Amino acid sequence: MIEQKPLHDGLFSWPDSDPEILGSRCNECGQHAFPPQSSCRNCTGNNTSVVGLGREGKLWTWTIQTFMPKDPYLTDETPETFVPYGVGYVELECGLRVESRLRQNTTADLAIGMPMTLEIIPVRKDDQGAELVTFQFTKKEPN
Amino acid sequence: MDVAIVGLGLHPFGRSPSLSGLEQGAVAARAAMADAGTDFKAMQFAFGGSQDGGNADSMVNLLGLTGLQFTNIWNGCATGGSSLNAAYSAIKSGQYDIGLVTGFDKHPRGAFNPKPSEWGLDDWYGETGLMLTTQFFAMKLQRYMHDYNISRETLVSVAEKAFRNGSITPTAWRQTALSREEIEQAPMVSEPLNKYMFCSPAEGGCALVICRADIAHNYTSKPIYLKTAVVRSRNYGSFEVFAPSQAPFVADSPTVTASRTAFELAGIGPEDVDVAQLQDTEVGAEIMHMAENGFCAHGDQEKWIAEGRTEITGALPVNTDGGCLANGEPVGASGLRQVYEICHQLRGSAGARQVPNSPKVGYTHVYGAPGISGVNILAV
Known part of the structure; x- marks a missing residue:
């Protein structure tokens, strides 16, 4: 089995059978941030804690990336294999809106307010052959 | 001391393969x-700025070594606003x-490709395809x-106006008016914005001579008074x-705070403005920036634009030279x-694009990454 590693540490809980988004919560004013940061953009303090922000939310806004971005975009895709992807802000339970790639990539499949859930996806192979992974959101199917 | 603009210079925007950016600045x-x-x-002094054209102060090699x-x-996109400020x-x-200035x-x-590290972000943000200004504009507009x-x-309608105004502006980059059909059928870039709805990075130079109002008539018979020049960064929630x-909420943007302060300092209101330039990085930006x-x-933009109020002959002409959409954006x-x-x-x-009835008060607004805005109010 290919080893999987986060592309960047600290964005989501890992390893975890049920990963969630990680953020920071200001111990002074209660506002959240993603990725976690040691200072607070709301109250200017620097007393925060890393907290789990869950794995579900609602789509607040969206667009579709139709062409393969230039550098610094870095995946194993080529212009020929590139598949358009959705981009959106997902409003989590705490209210914070987290920017994310979206699995859905057509206007018919995307709508403001739709329920979304987290998934972990491969980005590219690193030098040692490990698979680097990141987060994205996808439409939450009704239970 | 009041402030006047007494000299105007421009090197036409677009593509100028034989000149460097700095040289275009010196021409202006x-x-x-x-x-x-x-x-x-x-x-006695100069303020200058460029993103990709090199250090502005090296222009002294082209203008003369006078020791000023x-x-x-x-x-960012507010560089000109900050220089004038x-x-x-x-x-x-x-x-x-x-x-x-x-x-x-x-x-x-092609599109800008900014580096995450220059904007206080880690590499993953760019590597996974989120570091595109086009996505931001599309998502703000979509909501x-x-x-x-x-x-x-x-x-x-906004794109149609931009290219129509560009077609009567001799220094514009895009000088061909486009039909609604041509605009509607352009390739999609980032839903809901297609190719003709975005401005493009370009080349060009612009310069102004600015002086004390009490000596302005030594330089021109028509000084334009710079009533106020305000630059603001973003507040939490913008x-x-x-x-x-x-x-978790949307607060006033830096455009709102810069605009409000500029009107307060100038002692006038939006209803007093006769002609405006509003940052139109894409058509939605012009629409949102009106409000x-x-x-x-x-929400009133729908009616305003349908009624032609932002046309050259309308109640508030906006982007009379075709704006960024027709001129491109040399930042x-x-x-x-x-x-x-x-x-x-x-x-x-202003020639063929002159707003009728001798406008007296003008307004300019820039907006740029990562959330800054500059507003100037001008008057004769």
């Missing part, structure tokens, strides 16, 4: 000084009598259309570009081009 600077009937020896104070300004303060404070640029073709019932027809997360700058209520020069255009409108020298 010499044009502005000639317009004011003066020369570089008379300039020359300060480089870099503030600095020059305004230099005159207003009494430190200097006359000086030069210049901006220029020369960008590679705005949802919240305020703005139609796709209105997006098309929906902004290059943001991996946004606050953010206080000219109409959110360092773009904000100054707005002021250049408004000064021509207030002088009555």
Whole structure:
């Protein structure tokens, strides 16, 4: 089995059978941030804690990336294999809106307010052959 | 001390393969000084900026080594606004009598590709395809259309106006008017915005000579008074570009705070403005900025644009030279081009695109990453 590693540490809980988004919560004013940061953009303090922000939310806004971005975009895709992807802000339970790639990539499949859930996806192979992974959101199917 | 603009210079925007960005800036600077009937020896200071065109102060090699104070300004798309703000303060404070403001640029073709590390972000943000300004503009607009019932027809109308105004502006890059059908059928870039709804990075230079109001008539018979020049960054909750997360609510943007302060300082209101330049990085930006700058209520743009109120012959002409959509955006020069255009409108020298009935008060607004805005109010 290919080893999987986060592309960047600290964005989501890992390893975890049920990963969630990680953020920071200001111990002074209660506002959240993603990725976690040691200072607070709301109250200017620097007393925060890393907290789990869950794995579900609602789509607040969206667009579709139709062409393969230039550098610094870095995946194993080529212009020929590139598949358009959705981009959106997902409003989590705490209210914070987290920017994310979206699995859905057509206007018919995307709508403001739709329920979304987290998934972990491969980005590219690193030098040692490990698979680097990141987060994205996808439409939450009704239970 | 009141502040006046007495010299206007522009190197046409677009593509100029034989000239560097700096050289285009120097062409604009010499044009502005000639317009004011003066020369570089008379300039006591200069503020200048460029994103990809090199250090502005190296322009002294092309203009002459006179020993003046020359300060480089870099503030993203608000570079021109920040340069003019600095020059305004230099005159207003009494430190200097006359000086030069210049901006220029020369960008590679295609969309900008900013580096995350230069914007306080880690590499994953760019590597996974989130570091695109086009996505931000599209997402801000998508939510705005949802919240305020703005139609796709209105997006098309704004692009149509831009290229029509560009077609009667001799210095514009895009000088061909486009039909609604041509605009509607352009390839989609980032839903809901297609190719003709975005401006493109470009090249060009712009410069202004600015001086104490009490000596302005030594340089021109038609001084334009810079009533106020305000630059603001974002407050918590403003929906902004290059943001991996946004606050749980939407607060006033830096455009709103800069605009409000500018009107307060000038002692006038939006209803007093006769002609405006509003940052139109894409068509939705022009629409949203109409309301953010206080000219109409959110959602009223649909009616305003349908009624032609922002046309050259309308109640509030917006982007009379075709704006960024028709001129492209050489970042360092773009904000100054707005002021250049408004000064021509207030002088009555805007040619085929002249706003009728002698406009008296003009307004310019820039917006740029990662959430800054500059507003100038000008009057004859």
